[in-house]
Amino acid sequence: MLRIGILTSGGDCQALNAAMRGVVKGIYSKCKENEVEIYGFQEGYKGLIYSNFKMLTSRDFSGILTVGGTILGTSRQPFKLMRVPDENGLDKVEAMKHTYHKLNLNCLVILGGNGTHKTANLLREEGLNIITLPKTIDNDLWGTDMTFGFQSAVDIATDTIDKIHTTATSHNRVFIIEIMGHKVGWVALHAAIAGGADIVLLPEIPYDIDVIVDAINKRKKAGKRFTIIAVAEGAISKKDAKLSKKELREKQEKHKYPSVAYEMAEKVQKRTDQEVRIAVPGHTQRGGSPCPYDRVLSTRLGSAAAEAILDGDFGHMIGIKNDKVIRVPLAEVAGKLKYVDPQSDIIKEARLSGISFGDK
Numbered sequence: 552m553l554r555i556g557i558l559t560s561g562g563d564c565q566a567l568n569a570a571m572r573g574v575v576k577g578i579y580s581k582c583k584e585n586e587v588e589i590y591g592f593q594e595g596y597k598g599l600i601y602s603n604f605k606m607l608t609s610r611d612f613s614g615i616l617t618v619g620g621t622i623l624g625t626s627r628q629p630f631k632l633m634r635v636p637d638e639n640g641l642d643k644v645e646a647m648k649h650t651y652h653k654l655n656l657n658c659l660v661i662l663g664g665n666g667t668h669k670t671a672n673l674l675r676e677e678g679l680n681i682i683t684l685p686k687t688i689d690n691d692l693w694g695t696d697m698t699f700g701f702q703s704a705v706d707i708a709t710d711t712i713d714k715i716h717t718t719a720t721s722h723n724r725v726f727i728i729e730i731m732g733h734k735v736g737w738v739a740l741h742a743a744i745a746g747g748a749d750i751v752l753l754p755e756i757p758y759d760i761d762v763i764v765d766a767i768n769k770r771k772k773a774g775k776r777f778t779i780i781a782v783a784e785g786a787i788s789k790k791d792a793k794l795s796k797k798e799l800r801e802k803q804e805k806h807k808y809p810s811v812a813y814e815m816a817e818k819v820q821k822r823t824d825q826e827v828r829i830a831v832p833g834h835t836q837r838g839g840s841p842c843p844y845d846r847v848l849s850t851r852l853g854s855a856a857a858e859a860i861l862d863g864d865f866g867h868m869i870g871i872k873n874d875k876v877i878r879v880p881l882a883e884v885a886g887k888l889k890y891v892d893p894q895s896d897i898i899k900e901a902r903l904s905g906i907s908f909g910d911k
């Protein structure tokens with residue numbers, strides 16, 4: 552009997568269900584129904600800690616290729632609190648190991664982003680058989696060219712930029728569109744290029760407000776009736792980038808802007824004579840049906856995860872490099888972020904196409 556636990560952890564995104572379906576279809580292509588038991592843990596690591604699971608069959612994974620969200624539910628369980636006992640004094644790591652051993656699992660399949668991978672690696676170090684799949688709209692997981700969820704989020708953010716164009720043109724306005732990505736700017740960068748934004752601000756390339764104002768004024772002088780600024784949630788000014796984490800937190804608490812777009816709107820409004828508006832697509836970027844690219848990617852990664860399980864080759868994230876599906880050691884993945892490289896070709900090409908990064 553092959554006993555497989557599965558959970559989805561952290562922020563949801565498109566193609567979580569498609570990836571789980573890929574795993575299960577891959578397993579059943581090689582095993583008979585009565586040779587496998589699947590334990591679906593509810594709401595991420597919480598389900599593993601508190602032994603909250605449901606037994607699933609291949610039928611549960613049928614018809615979910617196109618369904619957004621996750622059939623298992625998810626939750627954020629910060630890695631830094633994993634070694635801190637819960638309110639009843641329960642040791643969470645020991646509790647997770649206990650659930651795993653009590654159910655006599657052969658392995659645990661974990662779908663998640665950065666924080667999730669740190670805990671997955673910790674469980675590996677504790678002796679559990681772990682296979683992970685890279686999910687996140689942020690595309691910031693080290694060791695894979697692409698995470699599922701990313702392309703779907705780019706589609707949605709691009710659609711927002713497309714739709715804002717008409718109103719921005721009709722009203723001669725500056726529109727600031729806030730795009731998800733606190734630490735990295737992959738979604739903002741791709742959506743800005745795809746949507747033809749005029750300015751894009753990324754966490755990796757600190758901006759100078761004078762440069763932004765200049766770009767807006769130049770456009771106006773050239774007869775352009777509007778400006779679209781795509782700003783990643785974690786965009787930061789050159790001045791603020793010099794502050795310590797503590798100083799920055801204190802500054803943000805003092806101003807109490809609801810988010811970066813509001814701060815940017817105030818700065819731009821003060822310095823130009825144009826009307827400024829904000830659009831925040833927010834969690835719509837993680838919602839709805841996965842785009843075809845993500846359906847393909849998650850199906851490939853999911854079935855490759857099944858292969859790794861059947862090979863008994865654990866302790867890896869299943870990623871993709873140059874269109875080849877690969878097994879990346881979890882020890883290498885955990886704790887590393889994949890940032891946008893300011894010197895990369897895509898940034899150079901975006902600059903050549905006329906997009907300003909607000910830095911020079």
Ligand code: F6P
Nearest residue numbers: 562687688689731732733784837
């Ligand atoms: O990590 C995915 C992500 O969507 C980020 O882009 C965003 O900053 C964050 O999650 C939002 O988290 P929450 O769903 O907890 O508000």
